Amino acid sequence: MPASRSGRALAAQPAKAVAPTDAIRQHRLAALLADMVPGARIIRVSQHQPSQTWPSPYTRAYDERGQPIRLNRTQCVAAARWVIRAFSEANWDEAHDLDLTSGTLQSAAGACAPSDGGR
Structure with missing residues (x-):
């Protein structure tokens, strides 16, 4: 340790912890999910799996x-829990949609329109 002018070693000071804001956490989560599911743009999360009643x-x-995009069971459950x-x-x-480019969450109710412009 470097010595101070008095000849005694300087005591280590604790690092100041910067608390991340919600927006930073949400962007980090979106980045992690984009890495976990390559090619994904939207993650739709719900608490009701279609094949189960609970x-x-x-x-x-x-x-x-x-x-x-096909997900395995681990990806499916882990992503849902994180979101x-x-x-x-x-x-x-x-159900809610998480946009992985912006990190914003919105209700999936309005997002069910057909994407091909048809009926």
């Missing part, structure tokens, strides 16, 4: 054209 974290991923914990204030009785 609540269960569930995720679907979509690319930039709105085409579904639900990061956005705990959201009403999880309905």
Whole structure:
């Protein structure tokens, strides 16, 4: 350790912890999910898996054209849990979409329109 003018060693000072804001956390989460699911643009999260009648974290991923991306069970459950914990204030009785480019979460109710401009 470097010595001070008095000849005694300087004591280590604790580093100042900077608390990340919610926006920083949400962008970090979006970046992690984009790494976990390559090619994904939207992650849709709900607490109701279509094949079950009881609540269960569930995720679907979509690319930039709105085409579904296949997820394995681990990706599906882990992504859903991460998003639900990061956005705990959201009403999880309905599905929500996380945009991986901006890190914003919105209700999936209005996002169900066909992407091809048809009916």
